[in-house]
Amino acid sequence: MVRAWDPRIESMPKDELEKLQYRLLKTLVYRLYSFSPFYCRRMKESGVHPDDIRELGDVAKLPFMVKSDLRDNYPDGIFTASRDELVRYHVSSGTTGKPTVVGYTAHDLENWTTSLARALTSVGLGRGDVVQVSYGYGLFTGGLGLHYGAERIGATVVPTSVGNTERQIELMQDLQVTAIACTPSYLLHIGEVAEKMGVSIKNDTQLKMGILGAEPWSEQMRKRMEETMGIAAYDIYGTSELSGPMFTECTEQQGIHIWGDLALTEIVDPQTGERLEPGERGELVFTILQKEALPMIRYRTGDITMMDDAVCACGRTHPRIARLSGRVDDMLIIRGINVFPSQVEHVLMSIPEMGEHFMIVVDRKGSLDTMLVQVEVSREAFSDKITDLMNIRAKVVHALRSILNVNVDVELVEPGSLPRFEGKAKRVVDKRVI
Amino acid sequence: MDTQEYTIKQISVFSENRPGRLAAIAHALEEEKINIFAFSIAEAKGFGVVRALVDKPDLAYKKLTELGFMVSFTNVIAVRMRDEPGGLSDIARIIGDASINIEYAYAYSGRDAAVLILRVDHVEDAIRSIRAAGGDLIRAEMFT
Structure with a gap:
């Protein structure tokens, strides 16, 4: 020892x-x-x-x-x-x-x-x-x-x-x-x-x-x-x-x-x-x-x-x-599965095409929870080809689903369009009415 | 042959799929008195890419980037077509015979001619084969 x-x-x-x-x-x-x-x-x-x-x-x-x-x-x-x-x-x-x-x-x-x-x-x-x-x-x-x-x-x-x-x-x-x-x-x-x-x-x-x-x-x-x-x-x-x-x-x-x-x-x-x-x-x-x-x-x-x-x-x-x-206070429960915003951040940080800003929007359609991750694409990764962008999106969806075990939708948004935070970030919008 | 003179600088702008985004882009170009020769919108899930041939691509790039848009330049080529039945068919055959793979294309029909704008994998090869097969490529200077 x-x-x-x-x-x-x-x-x-x-x-x-x-x-x-x-x-x-x-x-x-x-x-x-x-x-x-x-x-x-x-x-x-x-x-x-x-x-x-x-x-x-x-x-x-x-x-x-x-x-x-x-x-x-x-x-x-x-x-x-x-x-x-x-x-x-x-x-x-x-x-x-x-x-x-x-x-x-x-x-x-x-x-x-x-x-x-x-x-x-x-x-x-x-x-x-x-x-x-x-x-x-x-x-x-x-x-x-x-x-x-x-x-x-x-x-x-x-x-x-x-x-x-x-x-x-x-x-x-x-x-x-x-x-x-x-x-x-x-x-x-x-x-x-x-x-x-x-x-x-x-x-x-x-x-x-x-x-x-x-x-x-x-x-x-x-x-x-x-x-x-x-x-x-x-x-x-x-x-x-x-x-x-x-x-x-x-x-x-x-x-x-x-x-x-x-x-x-x-x-x-x-x-x-x-x-x-x-x-x-x-x-x-x-x-x-x-x-x-x-x-x-x-x-x-x-x-x-x-x-x-x-x-x-x-x-x-x-x-x-x-x-x-x-x-625990930050935890989201999506269709009975515990999800933490920090897990989402971790996944996004591991993908070079992604910028550092994201938002999580949780909603309920009928009786099912939905989770949408909005993320800004990094300027360097922007391609004129739709297929390249779709591939980036698919990569993020796949990475998030495999880590979170939850069905996640991903939306690529324009740089600068998501809110910026000073101090503690509030990256979750929960629209569910329960 | 200098393929450079037929290589046209297109601007591509990432845009979210929500009302007002095209207006914002168009307004920015208007403010800088930039003329748009041709443009198209390609859409995917939740977002789109606006592509345009303009008379001042560098200025357009600068202006849109300042406004926070994600912009890139892409090299495209433009082929003149006969503005009558069979015009596209002639050009498409030339492109097909030359084994050129089209990434995407859009067209406009103006006073002088109908024009097909192409993004291809290998721009220089495409310029050579289209010219060799008798295709009429438009010089980049025509778009300034």
């Missing part, structure tokens, strides 16, 4: 890992049933008792938790540690209502830091590395999370937080920064500002790695950043409800390792809540096995991904999740 922070845990045989998870789950459920009025009530309402948990798979008998559980109990109604046991709060921004508050005991912070120590070691960081933490410091979990994780493995932290990009680039050069942790869009911004300053990230800095997350990004973005900046770019995942950013890919870049002793991962159908098999795409659900202040059982993250339970080429046995492909 390659260098690891905790080789014993990280490459623990699967059956042992599952035994450990079962033991932790059982303990957690008993504890919550006894000491958490909130979760005890939840379990009684769904007719499940801790004694019903007899094997790891029985986790599926437990009721889900959702974000509104935290919001409705603002600020600390479902905490299971007393106030004097808490050592920190983080608060997530309440873009869609009240904010949510997460509390941490010393032990919770320790597990969070351990999780990141393993993750950062798995991408090859350690003593001698200089890590620029350009996530926001403060109520947001990103900055402080990465900060303590990187310090734990003996790396040197440059706590730049966000903003003042020119200064960030100067420090990156002067302090010989080897890795940066930030959002992918901020790294792109740094690249653009550096270019204007006459600095090439690739040639004029020691940067060799980006730890990127906290917003969706694509494999194409990864390739572009890796090529133009001469770095390896790694995906990181976490939400404040879990503690913060906790898990990353390893150097294999084949999915994000979720440490099984800290979190039990499930993928469920967002509609029915039924568990899905590895390789099936659905909603990511976490049970945090060792949290003291704010335990989360079967927390529905709203993130869409799939799980890979096979042992990784790096030797780590813990399950991996694929790059997030969307949010």
Whole structure:
């Protein structure tokens, strides 16, 4: 096995890992049933008792938790540690209502830091590395999370937080920064500002790695950043409800390792809540096995991904999740099949004749849903021959149908005719009257 | 033989199949005082391609591109036909005998003659064979 922070845990045989998870789950459920009025009530309402948990798979008998559980109990109604046991709060921004508050005991912070120590070691960081933490410091979990994780493995932290990009680039050069942790869009911004300053990230800095997350990004973005900046770019995942950013890919870049002793991962159908098999795409659900202040059982993250339970080429046995492909809130159901706008975007980006702008129009004819994808043809691909254009259209139809498993109609439209978005794009028009 | 002088620059414009698109293209050409000699519309599922022979193709290209249209140039040839029964038949036979594959064609009948406009796979070969078989090709300069 390659260098690891905790080789014993990280490459623990699967059956042992599952035994450990079962033991932790059982303990957690008993504890919550006894000491958490909130979760005890939840379990009684769904007719499940801790004694019903007899094997790891029985986790599926437990009721889900959702974000509104935290919001409705603002600020600390479902905490299971007393106030004097808490050592920190983080608060997530309440873009869609009240904010949510997460509390941490010393032990919770320790597990969070351990999780990141393993993750950062798995991408090859350690003593001698200089890590620029350009996530926001403060109520947001990103900055402080990465900060303590990187310090734990003996790396040197440059706590730049966000903003003042020119200064960030100067420090990156002067302090010989080897890795940066930030959002992918901020790294792109740094690249653009550096270019204007006459600095090439690739040639004029020691940067060799980006730890990127906290917003969706694509494999194409990864390739572009890796090529133009001469770095390896790694995906990181976490939400404040879990503690913060906790898990990353390893150097294999084949999915994000979720440490099984800290979190039990499930993928469920967002509609029915039924568990899905590895390789099936659905909603990511976490049970945090060792949290003291704010335990989360079967927390529905709203993130869409799939799980890979096979042992990784790096030797780590813990399950991996694929790059997030969307949010449950964005999901469309077309004739009973789940479709994500991000899947459509992914298909279109893989076809060179297509421009980057598209719209999805969903309608209902009689009792059948219809899905129309309008896409702008790229100017370079425009041919005077109708047959060429028809072939391009057929290619898009075929690619979309094979990925989405839904009958899709495709309309080629004039360049510039589709709406442009600043910030979050709204690419779906749902005309169905249900 | 210089085939260049018989190669005519046609503009092709991508257009969605909805009301007002032709009007928008025609209005743009009018604004630039561009004269249209011949044009056709080919339609497919949800979109079409407007093709035109105009007196100022470069200006037309510039104007339409500025307006956001997707425009391209295509080389075509134009054959003069007798404007009487059998005119098309004569030309079609010449083209067929020369094994020229027609991608698409459209025609107009004007004061001086009837003209068949052709897009073919191999423009230079087609010009040579049509001329060799006695076909009367119109020089590109006639369209400026």
